[in-house]
Amino acid sequence: MSDSASLKIGDKESGYPIRSGTIGPDVIDIRKLYAETGCFTYDPGFTSTASCDSALTYIDGDEGVLLHRGYPIGELAEDSSFMEVSYLLLNGELPSKDELDSFTYTISRHTMLHEQLMQFYRGFRRDAHPMAIMCGVVGALSAFYHDSTDIADPEHRKISSHRLIAKMPTIAAAAYKYSVGQPFVYPDNSLSYTGNFLKMTFGVPAEKYEVNPVVERALDRIFILHADHEQNASTSTVRLAGSSGANPFACIAAGIACLWGPAHGGANEAALNMLREIGTPDKIPHYIERAKDKNDPFRLMGFGHRVYKNYDPRATVMQKTVREVFDALKVSDPVFEVALQLEEMALNDPYFIEKKLFPNVDFYSGVILSAIGFPTTMFTALFALARTVGWVAQWNEMISDPGQKIGRPRQLYTGPTQRPYVEIGKR
Ligand code: SDX
DSSP states (O other): OOSEEEEEETTEEEEEEEEOOSSSOOEEOOTTHHHHHSOOOOOTTOTTOOOOOOSSEEEETTTTEEEETTEEHHHHHHHOOHHHHHHHHHHSSOOOHHHHHHHHHHHHTTOSOOHHHHGGGGGSOTTOOHHHHHHHHHHHGGGSOTTSOOTTSHHHHHHHHHHHHHHHHHHHHHHHHHHHTOOOOOOOTTSOHHHHHHHHHHOOTTSOOOOOHHHHHHHHHHHHHTSOOSSOHHHHHHHHHHTTTOOHHHHHHHHHHHHTSTTTTTHHHHHHHHHHHHOSGGGHHHHHHHHHOTTOOOOOTTBOOSSOSSOOHHHHHHHHHHHHHHHHHTOOOHHHHHHHHHHHHHHTSHHHHHTTOOBOTHHHHHHHHHHHTOOGGGHHHHHHHHHHHHHHHHHHHHHTOTTOOOOOOOOOOOSOOOOOOOOGGGO
């Protein structure tokens, strides 16, 4: 590959350096393009645009590869834990046993919420969507912790990151409790990160709660699968909000808002609702035809991806985990059979083959979460819980980059040219 690219506009030619990463596509550094040509590039969905350097996560969409700091997602999901993957994303290397124990202890010491913050829930209607509550309560965290919001201070960034990772399970569990009218359950630091979340969600003061180890392992694996994913929409939102120097808790609240959309993290809720609407395998061909119909806004939720043009490796692990959870809980759900047959039919349909549409992380996750007992409205809140470590790791990477500047895209202006104001009596 050449080390520079040239661009000819009219009779003027300009050159731009080509940079290579450790793996993956090279980039053409066009930072001087506007100054030299007077033109902007145009890439509304950022389909061909790298916004930053990053060493956290690598995705090869054609091969269906996902690496966190070089480690394949399948191996991390099989052999690691969410706390260990969180340490890896934040620090760049797998921890020693002492390092992992110390990190886990630190996180466990930040699981409680300020009692004033618990009052915020009372302002919501009981039927408020948990993601609306997550946006509000996490944003409200920016009104606390004035002792550690100097983002130029690595120690302040570290404690804010730990607080966010530690408090998201408590915030998400409280959102669920509030929606079902049950009392909040305080964290129990004798449990694992994920076991504590299960107890805060499904435990009640009237009874002893026993964590089911198979469910705990399955949910911990689901958190690993959702931890980080390169420069997706919500991560890019966090980076852009953080580039102005905004409060870290407010930046994560912005990421939660973006993740909520059905085209992004909200797809797990939409996918299970879609599978339930299909109901039985005989209805699948009708929905596949709807998904292919340009005049029908219906899309197969949990299918397709901006980057993966092969099977999302996370969906592979997720499908395997469905079977484990069903066996452990001795449950079944006809919706899983619908999902399996829908996948089979779609993957053999020329439309999906030609457009390289495969199941993504959201296609099977809802089947598992529903079997565990979560309502569909909680699915994206769980995605946000797990993705928080990715958001804070990406935010830290950006803030500590000496070349970091505030993000400020330009535009192709298509509005009216300058014209004089007209008084209302003369319009
Ligand atoms: C996540 O970015 C990330 O990494 C996100 C994520 C993460 O971990 O952060 O991986 C999590 O958000 C996964 C994606 C969850 N979303 C869904 O499952 C919603 C359904 N999928 C689509 O809306 C869509 O596939 C997107 C939004 C995921 C990707 O859209 P793109 O890259 O903008 O692609 P596109 O919409 O331009 O689609 C390309 C073509 C189009 O047809 P043409 O206009 O070329 O004729 O494929 C079609 C689309 O109509 N298409 C689908 C489809 N997805 C794309 N047709 C039917 N059903 C679908 N699901």
